[in-house]
Amino acid sequence: MAMAALRREGKRVSTLISSPNLRSSLAPSEEQVSFGVRSISTQIVRNRMKSVKNIQKITKAMKMVAASKLRAIQVRAENSRGLWQPFTALLGDTPRAAIGFVLHLADIVEVWLWFSLDWLGGNLLSTASLIQSSNFACLHFVALPGVDVKKNVIVTISSDKGLCGGINSTSVKMSRALHKLNAGPDKEGKYVILGEKAKAQLIRDSKKDIEISITELQKNPLNYTQVSVLADDILKNVEFDALRIVFNKFQSVVSFLPTTATILSPEVVEKEAEAGGKLGDLDSYEIEGGETKSEVLQNLTEFQFSCVLFNAVLENACSEQGARMSAMDSSSRNAGDMLDRLTLTYNRTRQASITTELIEIISGASALTG
Amino acid sequence: MFRQAASRVLFRSSAAARARPFSTDLAAAASPDETFVEAWKKVIPNIEPPKTPLSFMTPRPATPSSIPSKLTVNFVLPYASELSTKENGMTVLPRRMLVFNPRILQYASNVDMVIIPASTGQMGVLPGHVATIAELKPGVMSVHEGDKVVKYFVTSGFAFVHSNSYADIIAVEAVPIDQIDPALVQKGLADFTQKLSSASTDLEKAEAQIGVDVHSALNSALTS
Numbered sequence: 001m002a003m004a005a006l007r008r009e010g011k012r013v014s015t016l017i018s019s020p021n022l023r024s025s026l027a028p029s030e031e032q033v034s035f036g037v038r039s040i041s042t043q044i045v046r047n048r049m050k051s052v053k054n055i056q057k058i059t060k061a062m063k064m065v066a067a068s069k070l071r072a073i074q075v076r077a078e079n080s081r082g083l084w085q086p087f088t089a090l091l092g093d094t095p096r097a098a099i100g101f102v103l104h105l106a107d108i109v110e111v112w113l114w115f116s117l118d119w120l121g122g123n124l125l126s127t128a129s130l131i132q133s134s135n136f137a138c139l140h141f142v143a144l145p146g147v148d149v150k151k152n153v154i155v156t157i158s159s160d161k162g163l164c165g166g167i168n169s170t171s172v173k174m175s176r177a178l179h180k181l182n183a184g185p186d187k188e189g190k191y192v193i194l195g196e197k198a199k200a201q202l203i204r205d206s207k208k209d210i211e212i213s214i215t216e217l218q219k220n221p222l223n224y225t226q227v228s229v230l231a232d233d234i235l236k237n238v239e240f241d242a243l244r245i246v247f248n249k250f251q252s253v254v255s256f257l258p259t260t261a262t263i264l265s266p267e268v269v270e271k272e273a274e275a276g277g278k279l280g281d282l283d284s285y286e287i288e289g290g291e292t293k294s295e296v297l298q299n300l301t302e303f304q305f306s307c308v309l310f311n312a313v314l315e316n317a318c319s320e321q322g323a324r325m326s327a328m329d330s331s332s333r334n335a336g337d338m339l340d341r342l343t344l345t346y347n348r349t350r351q352a353s354i355t356t357e358l359i360e361i362i363s364g365a366s367a368l369t370g
Numbered sequence: 371m372f373r374q375a376a377s378r379v380l381f382r383s384s385a386a387a388r389a390r391p392f393s394t395d396l397a398a399a400a401s402p403d404e405t406f407v408e409a410w411k412k413v414i415p416n417i418e419p420p421k422t423p424l425s426f427m428t429p430r431p432a433t434p435s436s437i438p439s440k441l442t443v444n445f446v447l448p449y450a451s452e453l454s455t456k457e458n459g460m461t462v463l464p465r466r467m468l469v470f471n472p473r474i475l476q477y478a479s480n481v482d483m484v485i486i487p488a489s490t491g492q493m494g495v496l497p498g499h500v501a502t503i504a505e506l507k508p509g510v511m512s513v514h515e516g517d518k519v520v521k522y523f524v525t526s527g528f529a530f531v532h533s534n535s536y537a538d539i540i541a542v543e544a545v546p547i548d549q550i551d552p553a554l555v556q557k558g559l560a561d562f563t564q565k566l567s568s569a570s571t572d573l574e575k576a577e578a579q580i581g582v583d584v585h586s587a588l589n590s591a592l593t594s
Binding site for chain 1 (some may be wrong): 403406409410413414417418420421422423424426427430444446447448449450488489490493500501502503504505527528530532533536538540542
């Protein structure tokens with residue numbers, strides 16, 4: 001530590017005594033005025049200070065705006081949190097509708113076993129240990145998307161405006177990953193994009209997979225009517241077996257949880273329920289209203305989509321404002337730090353020029369008298 | 371000495387009860403999807419898997435062997451919700467409803483009975499009701515708790531009755547009945563009837579029909 005201090009000190013001395021053309025290039029540009037010049041211009045530093053101050057003003061204002069918007073939207077988001085819960089309680093959580101795994105039995109036979117999810121949870125371990133103990137070679141899981149879910153549509157929710165931290169790139173990353181997870185030889189993965197920012201990112205590598213992109217969602221305050229019209233639009237124009245909504249769930253001003261909610265198409269729901277998979281419980285429900293069961297199921301899934309989408313859009317908007325608030329907070333703090341540094345440089349330079357002038361005057365006077 | 375022993379026995383039994391819940395509890399406590407997480411980690415090892423809705427939900431209890439005396443009702447609207455179980459680990463903000471007065475929509479968690487305006491007719495739900503999915507039509511939903519009856523007018527939505535005496539009612543809009551102005555209802559009914567008779571396209575006709583249906587349901591709710 002002492003060594004470091006010494007070296008620092010030495011460097012300072014050497015920059016002081018070295019002639020301007022030998023000066024180290026590490027020194028900031030404002031200081032690159034030759035040492036003996038009488039009036040050191042502080043114009044550049046002053047301009048820079050002014051611009052940093054203006055930036056700080058802007059970011060502070062943006063922070064205030066985000067904070068007030070956040071307060072309004074947070075209440076709405078938290079009130080809408082009840083909306084999806086009954087659907088999840090009824091239809092369960094199906095990030096994957098069905099899963100298969102492949103057993104390579106001494107490279108001769110491939111046995112494909114299809115398990116429904118809840119059954120898998122209980123019996124997987126025992127099956128695996130049974131197979132391993134009976135000396136079958138290399139059991140490994142292959143991530144096969146559910147047989148019955150061919151068309152995955154990923155609904156990516158993002159913001160229209162930037163300067164809100166990493167929430168947009170998080171949802172894009174999650175959507176890409178989900179797309180990859182659900183990719184397969186006879187599978188189809190499509191994107192539906194809400195918001196300008198995710199569109200800008202996804203259009204680069206998966207332009208052909210983008211089915212619809214919708215922007216300017218938040219021009220008016222979000223309401224259910226608007227979102228249900230939007231949901232209707234998506235349902236009408238996109239063919240899907242499973243819709244996977246990707247959004248950032250608001251937890252606090254600094255933490256957002258990337259979340260994916262799944263909505264299965266009515267046909268898939270019916271098939272799953274009949275097959276007695278994860279949705280097997282659905283068969284035990286009496287269905288009232290409508291002419292047929294599938295009609296009610298279709299209404300149900302459409303209603304589910306609009307409700308889940310409404311909550312997702314609100315949560316994401318809430319996360320956006322929160323992220324913007326914290327991003328703007330840290331950038332105004334950074335601007336303050338920068339301003340402090342610049343002020344220090346400015347004052348030092350000014351002081352140095354005054355001192356130089358004084359020395360010159362004094363030494364001139366003493367030369368005359370002496 | 372004996373007292374201590376007794377307390378120790380008591381403690382142990384309570385600890386055992388906590389450590390090993392009934393086997394029926396296990397099925398209901400659905401955990402977030404593990405196979406999904408596993409598959410995710412195989413394909414995308416460098417990104418944490420996203421959360422799924424189930425991880426934000428308090429698990430529902432399993433179907434009890436005997437019928438409970440009360441029905442648990444979750445009444446959910448887009449702008450407000452009356453849930454028996456709030457989300458996990460989330461702070462509950464003061465409820466505010468944008469559609470109507472917050473004081474009116476009372477907490478309707480454990481009640482004796484609800485009557486739901488299903489599209490097939492009024493449906494009374496008591497504890498131990500058979501599991502049902504019902505579409506709602508515009509009509510009156512009444513919540514009975516002791517001798518107190520709270521009536522709401524709901525426009526549309528769905529109702530799920532689960533076998534564990536939970537009822538979820540999702541409505542797009544709901545208004546306590548005493549907040550409805552009869553004069554406005556009459557006016558709306560007259561307006562939409564006139565619109566129905568003058569409608570030329572199918573879309574207009576359908577829209578007017580919906581208006582007439584809602585208003586006549588409102589009207590009958592007020593007069594009954």
